[in-house]
Amino acid sequence: MFIFAIAIVVKICDIQFVHGDTYRDLAETRTVKNVTIPANRGNIYSADGSLLATSVPKYDIRIDALAPSDATFNKYLVSLSDSLSRYSGKSSSYYQNQLRKARANKNRYFLLARNIGYSDYARMRNFPMLNLGAFKGGLIVEQTTKREYPMGGIAQRSIGYERYDEDGNVTRPGIDGAYGVQYLRGVDGHRLKQKIGNGQWKPLTDYNEIEPRDGYDVYSTIDTNIQDIAHHALLEQLEKYKADHGCVVVMEVATGEIRAISNLGRTSDGYYYEKLNYAVGESHEPGSTFKLMAVTAALEDKVIDTSDVVDTKNGVLTFYGKHVRDSHHGGYGKITVSEAFEVSSNTGIVQAIYGSYKNNPKKFVDRLDAMNLNNKLDLPILGEGTPIIPHPDDKQRWNGIALQWMAYGYGVSFTPLQTLTFYNAVANDGEMVKPRFIREVKEFDQTVERFDKEVINPKIASEETIKKVQQLLKNVVEKEHGTGHRLYSSNFSMAGKTGTCQKDYKNKEKLNYISSFAGYFPADNPKYSCIVVIHEPDKSVGYYGADVSGPVFKKIAQKIFTDTPIYDEVKTLEVKNTSVENEYQEYYSVVNNGKAIMPDVTGLPAMDAVSLLENMGLKVKFNGVGVVKKQSVEKGVKIKPNQTVELES
Structure with missing residues (x-):
C-alpha cells in the first residue's frame, strides 16, 4: 500500500512539474x-x-x-x-x-x-x-x-x-x-x-x-452598356433560329480590351443561359471566316494578287473523289480573287491557294505560323481551346486534300476569340494584340497593378498586304454582290467576312451548320472588332452566316454608334438581379448625393466599425486590434462614396 501511494505521488509530480506545460497546453487547445x-x-x-x-x-x-x-x-x-x-x-x-x-x-x-x-x-x-x-x-x-x-x-x-x-x-x-x-x-x-x-x-x-x-x-475591361447590347442581340437571334448555342465578343481594336463577351447555350426547356465559355474554350472549324487568313498568307508570300483571275469551274471542284462546292449553284465562272473573297466562293479561293502552294504546302503552313495562328493566346481565364493547323509532316492529319480543305476553313480549328484576334490585327493595321480582360487592380483608391496593351506580333503582314485585305473586308459589306451586303448601312460603315461551316458533315443525318460573322467597325479607323458565332441554327429557318450571325454584328454596331431610342435605353442599364441589387445596396449603400455624414465609430469593435463604414460606401483601413480609438475623418463631416477612412485602436 505504501509503495502504491509513493507511485501516485511520483505520478502527480511528473504531471505537475515535468510535463505540466504540455498538459496545460493540451487542455487549452481543447477548450x-x-x-x-x-x-x-x-x-x-x-x-x-x-x-x-x-x-x-x-x-x-x-x-x-x-x-x-x-x-x-x-x-x-x-x-x-x-x-x-x-x-x-x-x-x-x-x-x-x-x-x-x-x-x-x-x-x-x-x-x-x-x-x-x-x-x-x-x-x-x-x-x-x-x-x-x-x-x-x-x-x-x-x-x-x-x-x-x-x-x-x-x-x-x-x-x-x-x-x-x-x-x-x-x-x-x-x-x-x-x-x-x-x-x-x-x-x-x-x-x-x-x-x-x-x-x-x-x-x-x-x-x-x-x-x-x-x-x-x-x-x-467589360463595358456594361456594350455587354447588354451584345447579350440581347445574341439572345434574340438564338431564339429566332432555335440554335443550340452561340457567342459574341466585342474587342477594342487598339488595345485588345474585351468590351463584351456573351456565351449562351440552350437548356432542355428551351431557355438560354451562360452554360460554357464558348468564345474562349470551343475550338472548331471556322469555315469561310478562315479565308481571310488564307488570302492574307498568299498575298504576303506574293503568290497571288487580288486582281488574279480564277475559274470557279461551274461551282464544283473534285479532288480524290471529294468535292468542293460553291453555295451558288453553277459557280461564278471566271472571277478575280477579290471577287471570289467577296462572294465567298469556295472553289475560287481553293483554286487560288491550292494552285499557289500545291508544290510546297509547307510554305503556306509556315506563313500561317508566322502570323501566330498556331499558338494559344495564353489567356488568364482557364480552358482556352487549342488551335489546330495540320502540317505536311504530320501524317495523321495531312493527306491529299488537306491543303484544299484548309483554304476555305476545314481541317483547321480555332476558338472564336482566336479568330477575332486575327481580324482585330487586320483592323489594327497589322499589329496583333492580346485580348485583355483586366485593366487594373486597386486597393482602396491606390493602383496595385496596371495591365497595359500586350503585343503578340507587331506586324502580321506588310502594310501593302494589310491594306489589300482591309479593302476585301470592306467590299464584302459595301459591294452589292458581297455576302455581307445586307448588313450595309449608309449611317455607319462596317467591314467583315461571313462564315457558314458544315458541322458533323461526315454523317448526313447529323449534318448541321455553324454560322458566323467576324469583322470590325467603323470600316475606316475602326474602334471595335467583333465576332458572332452561332451553332446549329434550325436549318428550316436559315443557316447562312449573313442571315444568322450578320444581323447580330450589325445590331451591335448600330446601337453603339448611332443615336437611336434603343441605345438611349441601353445607357440606363439596370442591374438584372434585383434581389442581389438590394443585398448590395443594403451593405454598401453607395451615396450619390454627397450628403452622407461621417458617424462616430470610436468605442466600437473593429469588425462592427468596418462593417458600418463599408455599408456607407467607404473604403476602410484599420490599424491595430480591438476597439476603435481614433478615426481619420471626424464625426459630422460630409463623406463621399469610395472615400478612404483610417481607423486605429
Whole structure:
C-alpha cells in the first residue's frame, strides 16, 4: 500500500512539474481554438465602374443564455422578446418561453436569426440585453460572406460564379477564378473561440486577434452598356433560329480590351443561359471566316494578287473523289480573287491557294505560323481551346486534300476569340494584340497593378498586304454582290467576312451548320472588332452566316454608334438581379448625393466599425486590434462614396 501511494505521488509530480506545460497546453487547445476569419474577396468592376461581383456579409445571431446574470436576464427578458417579436412576427410570449428554456437547459448557443443582412444585424445588436455585448448580454455574432453578382447571368462565364462540389470545395471560372489567388482572395484573419459544450464554440473576445485583409478590387475591361447590347442581340437571334448555342465578343481594336463577351447555350426547356465559355474554350472549324487568313498568307508570300483571275469551274471542284462546292449553284465562272473573297466562293479561293502552294504546302503552313495562328493566346481565364493547323509532316492529319480543305476553313480549328484576334490585327493595321480582360487592380483608391496593351506580333503582314485585305473586308459589306451586303448601312460603315461551316458533315443525318460573322467597325479607323458565332441554327429557318450571325454584328454596331431610342435605353442599364441589387445596396449603400455624414465609430469593435463604414460606401483601413480609438475623418463631416477612412485602436 505504501509503495502504491509513493507511485501516485511520483505520478502527480511528473504531471505537475515535468510535463505540466504540455498538459496545460493540451487542455487549452481543447477548450480554446484559433478560428479562421475569411477575408472578403475583392470586388470586380466593369470599365464604366459598375459592380460585377462583390462579397456581401451574412450574419447568424445567437445568444449564450448563461452569460447574463440573473438580474440582467430577468430585467431584459420581456423587452428583448418584444423586440424579437417585432422583428420576426412571432409572439413575445414565444420568445420568453424559448429563452427561459434555453437558460434552464444551459444552452450557450441559442439561435435567434440565421443568414441575415447587415441592416438586420445592426438592428438586432441594439436589442435589449444583446446590446450589452458578449459577456454581459450573451450576444454571439457569426459572420460569413456570400459572393454576389449584381448583373445576374450576363457574362457569367467570363466574370465568374461560385460552383461547389459534393465535398464543399468551391471553384470559380472566369475573372473571379483567374485573378482570385493573386488579387481577389485577400488574407484571412483569426479569432479566438472558447468551447462551451456540446461541440459549440463562442468568441472569446469582441474583436479579432488578427484582422482579415480584404482582397484587392479588380477593374475589368467589360463595358456594361456594350455587354447588354451584345447579350440581347445574341439572345434574340438564338431564339429566332432555335440554335443550340452561340457567342459574341466585342474587342477594342487598339488595345485588345474585351468590351463584351456573351456565351449562351440552350437548356432542355428551351431557355438560354451562360452554360460554357464558348468564345474562349470551343475550338472548331471556322469555315469561310478562315479565308481571310488564307488570302492574307498568299498575298504576303506574293503568290497571288487580288486582281488574279480564277475559274470557279461551274461551282464544283473534285479532288480524290471529294468535292468542293460553291453555295451558288453553277459557280461564278471566271472571277478575280477579290471577287471570289467577296462572294465567298469556295472553289475560287481553293483554286487560288491550292494552285499557289500545291508544290510546297509547307510554305503556306509556315506563313500561317508566322502570323501566330498556331499558338494559344495564353489567356488568364482557364480552358482556352487549342488551335489546330495540320502540317505536311504530320501524317495523321495531312493527306491529299488537306491543303484544299484548309483554304476555305476545314481541317483547321480555332476558338472564336482566336479568330477575332486575327481580324482585330487586320483592323489594327497589322499589329496583333492580346485580348485583355483586366485593366487594373486597386486597393482602396491606390493602383496595385496596371495591365497595359500586350503585343503578340507587331506586324502580321506588310502594310501593302494589310491594306489589300482591309479593302476585301470592306467590299464584302459595301459591294452589292458581297455576302455581307445586307448588313450595309449608309449611317455607319462596317467591314467583315461571313462564315457558314458544315458541322458533323461526315454523317448526313447529323449534318448541321455553324454560322458566323467576324469583322470590325467603323470600316475606316475602326474602334471595335467583333465576332458572332452561332451553332446549329434550325436549318428550316436559315443557316447562312449573313442571315444568322450578320444581323447580330450589325445590331451591335448600330446601337453603339448611332443615336437611336434603343441605345438611349441601353445607357440606363439596370442591374438584372434585383434581389442581389438590394443585398448590395443594403451593405454598401453607395451615396450619390454627397450628403452622407461621417458617424462616430470610436468605442466600437473593429469588425462592427468596418462593417458600418463599408455599408456607407467607404473604403476602410484599420490599424491595430480591438476597439476603435481614433478615426481619420471626424464625426459630422460630409463623406463621399469610395472615400478612404483610417481607423486605429
